[in-house]
Every structure is written in structure tokens, then in C-alpha cells.
Amino acid sequence: MANGDTTPSRVGQINSSGAVDALFLKKFAGEILTTFEENNVFKSLHTMRTIENGKSAQFPVTGIASASYYTPGQNIADSGNSYLSDIKKNEVVITIDDVLLASTFLSSIDDVKNHYDIRSVYANELGKALAVRFDTAIAKVFIAAARSAATITGGKDGGVLDVSANVMGNVSDGSDDSDNTDPTGAELVAALFTAAQALDENDVPADGRFCVLRPQEYYKLITGGSGSLVISTSAANKDVGGSGSLASGSIAQVAGIDIYKSTHLPSTNLSSTATGDGAASNDVFGGSGSGYNGNFTNSIGIVAHPSAVGTVKLLDLATESEYQISRQGTLFIAKYAMGHGVLRPEAAIELQK
Numbered sequence: 001m002a003n004g005d006t007t008p009s010r011v012g013q014i015n016s017s018g019a020v021d022a023l024f025l026k027k028f029a030g031e032i033l034t035t036f037e038e039n040n041v042f043k044s045l046h047t048m049r050t051i052e053n054g055k056s057a058q059f060p061v062t063g064i065a066s067a068s069y070y071t072p073g074q075n076i077a078d079s080g081n082s083y084l085s086d087i088k089k090n091e092v093v094i095t096i097d098d099v100l101l102a103s104t105f106l107s108s109i110d111d112v113k114n115h116y117d118i119r120s121v122y123a124n125e126l127g128k129a130l131a132v133r134f135d136t137a138i139a140k141v142f143i144a145a146a147r148s149a150a151t152i153t154g155g156k157d158g159g160v161l162d163v164s165a166n167v168m169g170n171v172s173d174g175s176d177d178s179d180n181t182d183p184t185g186a187e188l189v190a191a192l193f194t195a196a197q198a199l200d201e202n203d204v205p206a207d208g209r210f211c212v213l214r215p216q217e218y219y220k221l222i223t224g225g226s227g228s229l230v231i232s233t234s235a236a237n238k239d240v241g242g243s244g245s246l247a248s249g250s251i252a253q254v255a256g257i258d259i260y261k262s263t264h265l266p267s268t269n270l271s272s273t274a275t276g277d278g279a280a281s282n283d284v285f286g287g288s289g290s291g292y293n294g295n296f297t298n299s300i301g302i303v304a305h306p307s308a309v310g311t312v313k314l315l316d317l318a319t320e321s322e323y324q325i326s327r328q329g330t331l332f333i334a335k336y337a338m339g340h341g342v343l344r345p346e347a348a349i350e351l352q353k
Helices: 022-038 108-113 118-146 185-201
Strands: 047-050 056-062 089-095 100-107 159-162 167-169 210-213 257-261 299-304 309-324 329-342 348-352
Touching: 022 118, 022 309, 047 056, 056 309, 089 309, 100 108, 100 118, 108 118, 108 329, 118 299, 118 309, 118 329, 118 348, 159 185, 185 210, 185 257, 185 299, 185 348
Parallel strands: 047 309, 159 348, 210 257
Antiparallel strands: 056 089, 089 329, 100 329, 159 167, 210 299, 299 348, 309 329
16 A cells, blocks of 8 residues: 555445445345335235246146035945035146346446435336336236136136126127227226126135226226216215225225226237237237237226236346446346236126226
């Protein structure tokens, strides 16, 4: 060390040794994780399974048993009698997609010159990018579940509900085959009760049911959809058992269904788009789409139970960073490796306009 030189105390080092920005990177990773969690709606609304290795995971699906009155003296195990239930079984295999990542590059000179913490800004943006892709993919798979046939022979199919007509229809491909009338708040409330009845008839558990709507439909539950507050038809009307609040602009439940809003619901025709979610390994629309992409022209919401959709997770959200001398900056990456698929179609209903 030359005379007059000073040994600095590097705030980013661990125990004054090693990489000078090691502690900064841990903060960066934590912010990505927090942002990812805060921007996800669907993560807690479906079934997730973690595997340590492999390319796919098996999700067993079972049917239901039957019961018969017993005739004294008969052998219960005799195949000629109807006492033994043939409980049907099937499996759903969900494949891990390629690694999904978001990245950015921070120049050393920009980091030094900058007067605010740009790393936290970058962390938020990387977290949001992954959260949007994750949430959007799960929303698409729930719609695919609603349009799917029963997983088990003799089981129930998914359901598609025309909100304005309040009619459950056949499995739809989302094509533009209606008048595309935007529903009112009263029509949405009525549709949610119809969806609840359909889930009851499919023997879907009442606990855990949810609905995710686009913001424009979500707020119609409060306003009635006519441009001014319509308290008599609002789901927030406590005089008729509403569970929301006009002051906060929130709706907690309708027909025992938890209500959420999200901007991640698809609303365009992506059935021929083979990039992005269309490049996923799982073909959830069975050939009528590409990967997680389908025709979402009329889609406005989802009513479902977490058992309808599954995610297999090989690599949880992780971060990597590398200071590159040749580029005089640091490359930051946030990534995960997961796959999504339909488990129980009878537990999902798509709301269409």
C-alpha cells in the first residue's frame, strides 16, 4: 500500500472479505421475493406441488363411491351384488416448462453516480415481470379447466357461464359467438349465485371457492354498472347481506365466494400465438390453443376452487448476479421453473360476456 492510501470499510462485504457487493445482492433478492408475493393473486388460489428433480409430476385424480341398501345374507364382496364401488381413477401429468427469467444490467458508473437506490427499483420491476407472467398463466389454465371435459369417466365437465343471459352453456372455445354485451352489476351478482349452484351440483367443497374479475366487472358489483351507485342491486348493500364496503370500494364475498380483482385475466384471442405462454410445454387447451394460450375474447372472470388447477415447481424463485469486468457492471437475474395444468374441470367455471 502506498503512503497516504486508506483502507476503506466496504459496507457490502461480509466480515470485510470477499465480494464487495455481497450484502447488496441479498437485499436485492429479498426485494424481488417480496414484490413477487405482493403482485400475485392466483398463487394461493390453486394447488402447488414441489419436486426436487425430474421433468414432470403426477397428480392422482379419483372419483366418488356409491352406496346401496344391504340385503341380509348376501355376500358384500360378491361381484354379482352392487355393494362394491368401482371408484374410478386417473392421473394428470404436469410438465415443467423452460426456465422463465427476468434480467437487467446495472453499469458500475451509473450505480455510483445515481443519487437514489436504483437496485430496489430494478428489484421491483423484475419481481413484477415474473409475477405477471405467473399470474397470467394460472388465469389461462383456470379458463382451460372450465372448458375441459371431465378427467374421470362419468365425472363432471367444466362450465362456461354467459353472464348476461345467466345460462350455463356447453364447453366453449371463447370465440366471438355472442352479442358481447357487457354485464351489469346485478347480472354479475345473479351469475355468481348460478355459479355457486353449479359448483354445489358438482360436489365441489364450499370452503375455498373464489372469483377473480377484471376491475371493470369487480367495481360493477358495487355500482350496479349504470354509472352511479345502485344500492338496491349492489353486492355491497349490507341491507341485503352484502359483505363489501362502498367506502373502501371492496367486495369480500358473494354467494359464499371470495371476490378478487386482477388485471392479469386475458381478454383477447391468443389461440394462434405460439410465443410467450404459447411456447409452454403443457397444452392445456387440448389442441384448440397453444401452450397456455387460447381464445379469451369473451372471458371476463373465473369462479373456481383451488383443486381445479395445479402447479408443479422444480425451481422456486431464485436470483443470480455476476459482476462482469469486461462490461463494467453487474447482471441481475430472477428466475423460476414451473409448469401448470388442469386437475379437476368440474371445479372451474368461466364467466363470459
